[in-house]
Amino acid sequence: MSKDPLVIFTPSGKRGRFPVGTPVLTAARQLGVDLDSVCGGRGICSKCQITPSYGEFPKHGVTVASDALSEWNAVEQRYDDKRGLKPGRRLGCQATIQKDVVIDVPPESQVHKQVVRKRAEARDIVMNPAIRLFYVEVQEPDMHDPSGDLERLVGALAKQWDIKDVKADLHILAQLQTILRKGNWSVTVALHMGDGDAAPRIMHLWPGLYEGSIYGLAVDLGSTTIAAHLCDLRSGEVIGSSGLMNPQIRFGEDLMSRVSYSMMNDNGAAEMTAAVRDGMNTLFAQIADEAGIDTGLIMDAVFVMNPVMHHLFLGIDPYELGQAPFALATSDALHLRASDLDLTLHPAARSYILPCIAGHVGADAAAVTLSEAPDKSEDLVLIVDVGTNAEIQLGNRDKVLACSSPTGPAFEGAQISSGQRAAPGAIERVEIDPATKEPRFRVIGCDLWSDEDGFAAAIATTGITGICGSGIIEAIAEMRMAGLLDASGLIGSAAQTGSPRCIADGRTHSYVLWQGSEDSPQITITNPDIRAIQMAKAALYSGARLLMDKLGTDTVDRIVLAGAFGAHISPKHAMVLGMIPDCPLDKVTSAGNAAGTGARIALLNTDARAEIEETVRRIVKIETAVEPRFQEHFVNASALPNSAEPFPILRSVVDLPDVSFNTGGDEGDAGGRRRRRRRG
């Protein structure tokens, strides 16, 4: 008696023997092979496409004959005629096993397919969305055994898909009878698979087989900008991305001014809540329109944001976040209806808000954790997300620490004499020749450096309007390396530096980066500008140092710069300023909008939601405001690197001239003095 045929699935390697005539889909299900199907094997959805391989497979010990699967059948022919099947493809629910066979499941036929992210170092996203489509055939009502239409639909989901205890909202009950009869007792169900405390729940019904897709949003709600990605919940593809200024800006540029607005105005928090929700709806309508889909097909949305935005979006007065002990109303992840947030998506659409880590470390930081996974890192990684507050995480698979440090708005171009937001016209890159002390720069919106031919013409439309955060960092670092600036943060005079660009400016000096033109203002780096950046970088560095102290380490293996700003910072320049700890430059990488990526991961994979909730619970939260060491580090960190000890790696790469422009007058600063004492 011969054995049943052997079936081997690739890439999983799962194998088993099945009786002749078993459909490939049935074999896949029994082996737990990840093979998609919406129609449950009825030959109508075509999601279960597979590719049989023929010939010798010495590795698997089988030879596959050309008649290993049943013959191409009428159902497959009809599908091929109508839609086209790729060469070699079969429908897994139609092709039956006849002899030993090796069957490949192509990525697009896998439910839990991976969506490859662009950057190689990042993890792929495994598809496991909260909402999925299921086609079912429902028993007709029987007077001899009376039961509700819903109960028979729920029974069909249990029997045909092994999904138990499915619930439905009233809006589904109101449509159910008509749709079931219209579809002649077959229906496609958009099913929320359940989360938090909730059972699986029917979100939408289509009569018969619905061949379209359903969508979700990953939203990064920043204080300044709301950025959203529209994703296909079946393929995982991003089908549209768009952004909008946060309409709350009219109530205050930064977070603290919005908290103040809520404290000063009776209905202030509610006004800001309405504004941001309105803004969301505008953005979502626009992104859906651009992608050519109906907002009614958007059934899920994931949100990340800082704690103040978190509270304002949820309709919670942020008052308590403005004062010690900075108590959040809630820190856990939230599973809500989108309608609870006044969002006009599908009427039953859900929303998921990532957990906040602490009163100053929000759901956006949790999303960075999810994206960059310090808790899975073998080596010790420092992750810095720079904004008005810097959220800092340090750790590896053993332990992750997190804190927030009040960097203030200098890195965003505020409090800088010629500063501005990163926008066309802003200087974003700077180089200063160490010999001539002459600068060259680049402006946002123009590909040419300022000393290249055609620059003047190229910037005619934008002009040169100011200098943005990355520009000021590079300018100051270049000045330091060119010997125009000493470690205490003082700019030398023309006489001291030999550069006529160092001009007297009150009791200190300024460096003329751009002399101005008919259309453009003069752009200088002043000593107060440098002081502002010193304060900001000291806050950032002190936060990182504090976490390193807590972990008992003096070095980190690598540094990840997250956020839009992080993507534009030059690691070398940041290190010359002492913004970040000493680290090999090739170990300093940018993660881009890691918070947005984290939101997208949570949208497409509900396992990742459970994972980040658990990870956040384990993160050790450090509140800088109550740590005496933070103040101590802060005082020490305002000077720029000079002494080799704290920055030996940096010293080995760049030249930091040992100049001093302090004339013993009143321009010294605490850090400078302290450092001089330490050197003395």
Place this chain on the structure above:
Amino acid sequence: MSKDPLVIFTPSGKRGRFPVGTPVLTAARQLGVDLDSVCGGRGICSKCQITPSYGEFPKHGVTVASDALSEWNAVEQRYDDKRGLKPGRRLGCQATIQKDVVIDVPPESQVHKQVVRKRAEARDIVMNPAIRLFYVEVQEPDMHDPSGDLERLVGALAKQWDIKDVKADLHILAQLQTILRKGNWSVTVALHMGDGDAAPRIMHLWPGLYEGSIYGLAVDLGSTTIAAHLCDLRSGEVIGSSGLMNPQIRFGEDLMSRVSYSMMNDNGAAEMTAAVRDGMNTLFAQIADEAGIDTGLIMDAVFVMNPVMHHLFLGIDPYELGQAPFALATSDALHLRASDLDLTLHPAARSYILPCIAGHVGADAAAVTLSEAPDKSEDLVLIVDVGTNAEIQLGNRDKVLACSSPTGPAFEGAQISSGQRAAPGAIERVEIDPATKEPRFRVIGCDLWSDEDGFAAAIATTGITGICGSGIIEAIAEMRMAGLLDASGLIGSAAQTGSPRCIADGRTHSYVLWQGSEDSPQITITNPDIRAIQMAKAALYSGARLLMDKLGTDTVDRIVLAGAFGAHISPKHAMVLGMIPDCPLDKVTSAGNAAGTGARIALLNTDARAEIEETVRRIVKIETAVEPRFQEHFVNASALPNSAEPFPILRSVVDLPDVSFNTGGDEGDAGGRRRRRRRG
């Protein structure tokens, strides 16, 4: 070494030994004794009152000394001064155990106290409402261990009350921080204990200890009337009851005319949904106002109704219920927000709708099952709830069958020549002297019989306006017993009966019940009236017979008449008409508004919800429309009882004259003919 003191709780009889100094409340909790407490033993809620007993207890083998409990303390004194404690009472959280003691827990100190129902035969209601109050003290925020206010509140509920995984809605998050601080980190929580697929959920917060109560509604939504009881969810007391005409009446008097309205009008179902929900809100506001409470304190509502009302209330078009196979959109119980139903109660109020049994047997019938518990009956009980449809249940602890039978509106006074609803002025009781054939009657709104002194004056305000369902049943039954009516349903002539009240009326005869007066119409019982009642009673009887056939029995042990109508039917007269099977008259009882009682049980005891859901699943549903035996019974059942066989018990009690007024003309009916054949 002496043993720890022995503590015996009554009435539970639970006992255990505890170290000297253990608070009585602690001992009760450890033994699982049902002793209430809202404040968790902090001496502020006074819910844990107990009564120690002193002296000899030979039965328990203990002697209780007068110092068996600790001395009366300052907390108890303060409570006694402020509110008063009954003599002998102590606070269980203050009094500590010193020596062997017997402690009685009075009913009002039990969480799961029983609410005694008026009728002795019915089950008491055990208090176990869906929403309960808990006082907790919440940890203050700590910058060294940051966590959300909600998470600390949830932690307090877990630690202080052992209630895990509590969730909160957005509206709670929006108030949480203010209320916690206002209550100085103590708060009373109204907690929904969880149901269906949902975790426990915070519904309301009060700063500090809330000493008031919370409320719920038990609503019986009838086609004609909406009746509601307002209950205290802590004590179980009914603090208000009220009713309202169902505003849907303007769309059609009976269910089928409302189904037709929805079919004939595009927006018909939606209009009727809005009307009934509006009516509910009017009724709820009125009942709360009468009871002197805020509707915002009403947090739970249970609804029972027939399938058409069920669908219309839920916003589901009842179209499918108007035609075979009478498919319900859903039959299972529903856990909803009251706001989903547009009800203006507490913003987070819940609603629970009992399961429907089948397309013609609704949640009202399930409520009757819950109230009358045929599934727990030792003997075989037939439960009949008479309305436009009669819902019939038959069974005992082994098996329960249910069906609906289309009795039509005759029992409600419709299709009867002088018929009217049960309202002041309607004849509701009738007696006919078998010798003189003269009637006497009573009218709703008047305590006198028509032959008593002062009757004319007493009815001056209401007049005599018609005859209601119970009146017509008694009139016909009395006519039958007085020999004015034969078993086929024909009224004899004056000559045949010797009564001048039997007057010719077309080709048949009518009986003049009331000759009329200046203000009142003549009221007669006509042969078509009798025919209408014969049809209705045949439907009712056939349904009961069908269930008896299915169960293989010819007799039932007892009969329960449910519903407002059931409460007014005289069992003897019903049986003379053959409405109900033969049964000893003292075994025929009225359950009053059993559906309303079932709703109240489900409101006060969530275990009863789970129980009725399970019971309904097990009930065997019989659809009369597809049962050939039903038609057969129906044809046989239109005649009135005469032959001894089917009604031996009845025959032994009342005299059913063996008259026949069929003159061989065209006035015979199928039942009469058939019966004559059987007798022949």
